[in-house]
Amino acid sequence: MDAGPGRPLTVDADVHQSLPDLTPHLPRHWRERWAQTGLGVGTGYHNPRGVLRQDTLPPDGGPPASDPLFLLSDHLDRYAIDYAVLTGPFVLPLGHDPDYLDAVARAVNDATAAGWLGVSRRFRGSVLVNADDPEAAVAEIERCGDRESVVQVLMATTTREPCGRRRYHPIYRAAAERGLPVALHPGAEGAGGAAPPTPVGYPSRYLEWHSLLPLTAMAQLASLLCEGVFEAFPDLRVVLVEGGVSWLPSLLWRLDKNYKALRDTTPWLRRLPSEYVAEHVRLTSQPIEEPPHPQQLEQVLAMVDAGRTLMFSSDYPHWDNDNPEVLFRRVDPAVRARIMGGTAAELYGLDGPPPPEQLPPHRSGGAADVLQPTGYHE
Amino acid sequence: MDAGPGRPLTVDADVHQSLPDLTPHLPRHWRERWAQTGLGVGTGYHNPRGVLRQDTLPPDGGPPASDPLFLLSDHLDRYAIDYAVLTGPFVLPLGHDPDYLDAVARAVNDATAAGWLGVSRRFRGSVLVNADDPEAAVAEIERCGDRESVVQVLMATTTREPCGRRRYHPIYRAAAERGLPVALHPGAEGAGGAAPPTPVGYPSRYLEWHSLLPLTAMAQLASLLCEGVFEAFPDLRVVLVEGGVSWLPSLLWRLDKNYKALRDTTPWLRRLPSEYVAEHVRLTSQPIEEPPHPQQLEQVLAMVDAGRTLMFSSDYPHWDNDNPEVLFRRVDPAVRARIMGGTAAELYGLDGPPPPEQLPPHRSGGAADVLQPTGYHE
Numbered sequence: 001m002d003a004g005p006g007r008p009l010t011v012d013a014d015v016h017q018s019l020p021d022l023t024p025h026l027p028r029h030w031r032e033r034w035a036q037t038g039l040g041v042g043t044g045y046h047n048p049r050g051v052l053r054q055d056t057l058p059p060d061g062g063p064p065a066s067d068p069l070f071l072l073s074d075h076l077d078r079y080a081i082d083y084a085v086l087t088g089p090f091v092l093p094l095g096h097d098p099d100y101l102d103a104v105a106r107a108v109n110d111a112t113a114a115g116w117l118g119v120s121r122r123f124r125g126s127v128l129v130n131a132d133d134p135e136a137a138v139a140e141i142e143r144c145g146d147r148e149s150v151v152q153v154l155m156a157t158t159t160r161e162p163c164g165r166r167r168y169h170p171i172y173r174a175a176a177e178r179g180l181p182v183a184l185h186p187g188a189e190g191a192g193g194a195a196p197p198t199p200v201g202y203p204s205r206y207l208e209w210h211s212l213l214p215l216t217a218m219a220q221l222a223s224l225l226c227e228g229v230f231e232a233f234p235d236l237r238v239v240l241v242e243g244g245v246s247w248l249p250s251l252l253w254r255l256d257k258n259y260k261a262l263r264d265t266t267p268w269l270r271r272l273p274s275e276y277v278a279e280h281v282r283l284t285s286q287p288i289e290e291p292p293h294p295q296q297l298e299q300v301l302a303m304v305d306a307g308r309t310l311m312f313s314s315d316y317p318h319w320d321n322d323n324p325e326v327l328f329r330r331v332d333p334a335v336r337a338r339i340m341g342g343t344a345a346e347l348y349g350l351d352g353p354p355p356p357e358q359l360p361p362h363r364s365g366g367a368a369d370v371l372q373p374t375g376y377h378e
Numbered sequence: 379m380d381a382g383p384g385r386p387l388t389v390d391a392d393v394h395q396s397l398p399d400l401t402p403h404l405p406r407h408w409r410e411r412w413a414q415t416g417l418g419v420g421t422g423y424h425n426p427r428g429v430l431r432q433d434t435l436p437p438d439g440g441p442p443a444s445d446p447l448f449l450l451s452d453h454l455d456r457y458a459i460d461y462a463v464l465t466g467p468f469v470l471p472l473g474h475d476p477d478y479l480d481a482v483a484r485a486v487n488d489a490t491a492a493g494w495l496g497v498s499r500r501f502r503g504s505v506l507v508n509a510d511d512p513e514a515a516v517a518e519i520e521r522c523g524d525r526e527s528v529v530q531v532l533m534a535t536t537t538r539e540p541c542g543r544r545r546y547h548p549i550y551r552a553a554a555e556r557g558l559p560v561a562l563h564p565g566a567e568g569a570g571g572a573a574p575p576t577p578v579g580y581p582s583r584y585l586e587w588h589s590l591l592p593l594t595a596m597a598q599l600a601s602l603l604c605e606g607v608f609e610a611f612p613d614l615r616v617v618l619v620e621g622g623v624s625w626l627p628s629l630l631w632r633l634d635k636n637y638k639a640l641r642d643t644t645p646w647l648r649r650l651p652s653e654y655v656a657e658h659v660r661l662t663s664q665p666i667e668e669p670p671h672p673q674q675l676e677q678v679l680a681m682v683d684a685g686r687t688l689m690f691s692s693d694y695p696h697w698d699n700d701n702p703e704v705l706f707r708r709v710d711p712a713v714r715a716r717i718m719g720g721t722a723a724e725l726y727g728l729d730g731p732p733p734p735e736q737l738p739p740h741r742s743g744g745a746a747d748v749l750q751p752t753g754y755h756e
Contacts, residue, residue: 196573198597207640208604219576226586250624253667262585289631
């Protein structure tokens with residue numbers, strides 16, 4: 001890897017490490033529950049492809065993305081990715097017992113610190129929080145937010161109320177005070193105590209459910225903007241992970257237009273909704289939309305000011321993983337460099353290429369026989 | 379008006395006639411309820427601008443759009459609109475007593491026939507149905523669908539389940555058998571028994587609620603496509619009224635991509651989702667998105683194949699009414715002619731300009747003092 005100064009970085013903003021055994025990190029009284037039911041609520045949607053790439057099983061066993069050394073070789077080295085932002089094996093759905101979900105969040109964060117962030121500085125971590133219990137979420141940000149290699153707070157895109165509402169503000173305050181962006185990641189849409197994943201109820205199948213996941217990101221972005229979250233927390237940055245990209249112009253045009261007519265109903269706002277997005281919001285790219293005509297994607301990237309707002313992500317090792325070698329090939333090289341790492345490096349404070357590391361010997365080939373599902377289903 | 383053969387028609391696909399007094403058209407036992415509570419459920423969102431243009435009050439009294447002769451002069455003549463498709467004073471929200479809503483639908487349809495469709499052939503009517511009671515909706519289509527000047531079935535975009543599901547199929551069968559498109563119109567989002575208008579619950583204010591209305595249209599389109607409604611009813615046409623336009627490419631790109639991976643889960647589909655849209659789905663234009671750069675709207679219109687899918691609408695007399703004189707001015711004239719009327723004329727079977735009519739004398743100036751709300755809030 002070329003480590004010369006000024007070399008453009010490549011940063012993958014959405015990589016899912018697996019944590020097959022959370023048990024040692026859970027309090028004794030939750031271990032049996034975790035072993036028996038895991039998160040305990042599901043979305044009810046089934047992807048017959050599975051949700052994990054069948055070619056990513058580590059040669060030494062375990063489910064995909066459970067071996068940090070293999071992930072380094074199989075994904076980061078293979079595609080010359082400098083850093084991977086780890087987004088964990090799942091986000092927390094809206095379950096019913098906040099204490100249990102709070103404990104699972106702590107276990108995920110401790111398992112990630114022990115098993116991943118300590119292995120390589122090329123891994124950057126998220127503080128998973130149970131946003132449905134804001135007080136506990138703040139405590140978790142205080143507990144883990146200053147840890148080595150932690151770069152953001154991570155919560156489910158699905159919340160019980162629109163996420164701009166006041167009950168969630170303590171989370172944003174705690175994150176902004178530490179310079180940590182708050183990332184929203186799908187996967188909990190329609191699960192547990194969540195509202196139906198569409199305004200007309202529950203889609204019948206995974207194809208429809210997955211295609212409509214952007215609805216949740218759209219609703220949350222509108223809430224953050226209209227509730228004035230970015231006025232209340234001027235240092236806050238929000239990352240919409242895996243929520244789609246090409247809906248953004250449509251929503252912002254509509255919000256800007258309506259804001260011009262109705263701004264007296266949101267007097268706490270001082271700029272157009274789209275202006276807050278340019279400064280405060282970033283989106284990850286996977287699964288990138290694939291228009292029939294490549295120039296249409298270029299047009300959309302210009303509409304979203306992709307050089308400023310968009311960050312490459314692969315979603316490794318998930319089923320619809322985007323391959324960085326074929327992404328954004330027609331895009332202006334300077335814009336592409338921003339997408340592939342420049343914007344993420346700024347957002348996450350990555351000042352240069354990772355220094356050389358001494359890693360233990362490991363097998364870099366891939367082979368395996370059994371796929372195990374993780375908690376993620378998108 | 380030039381009535382020469384071959385003249386391009388201008389058709390307004392969304393005009394809201396007011397029906398201030400439904401009472402004579404309601405059975406005696408519902409009249410008191412209507413007088414006391416009207417539809418009885420609201421969305422809970424307030425637009426301080428009001429929802430009706432303050433300059434459209436008829437000079438002879440009554441609320442905006444309550445005088446068909448004044449509407450002809452104030453809107454159709456003023457903008458050289460040949461035909462207006464009437465979409466009524468409201469769509470039916472998800473209330474609790476189906477019998478009451480069924481009766482209101484019948485009253486709206488009878489009042490429209492008596493007070494509007496009989497006045498001028500330039501008005502074309504919708505059969506309002508309570509989609510939540512499909513059997514009654516079918517009966518209403520049978521009762522009114524063959525009436526003079528009726529051109530479509532109209533239901534709320536908001537339904538209790540995604541509208542592609544089987545319980546709604548009898549409505550589509552009855553409409554398709556008569557060659558009537560089914561129009562979905564917003565206004566009931568989050569009201570009564572509806573699911574929350576976003577996957578994360580209820581927005582706090584009208585600005586946010588109104589900006590997110592496209593979510594409902596997106597979910598319904600995905601449901602119609604994924605459930606195979608257009609395979610089951612090859613003659614069915616669906617009109618998404620007032621649901622936004624520029625989100626369509628994003629949703630179809632995502633649906634097409636996912637369909638390629640998961641088509642075995644919807645074996646009843648034989649084409650890409652986007653191909654069904656091109657043949658079976660039309661969108662109305664108001665409120666048209668207003669990008670910061672005009673060429674971005676042109677790009678979006680190309681992405682949605684606007685010459686095939688998009689139909690001009692004004693939403694007269696609502697607050698955010700689009701003025702046809704300033705719409706689509708940069709668009710290729712042939713495409714613009716399709717948008718402004720060609721596509722609607724085909725869809726609704728309008729074979730040529732309306733013949734000259736003898737209308738009773740009426741005042742065409744405008745003036746008034748009091749605005750009365752209608753059932754529509756979008």
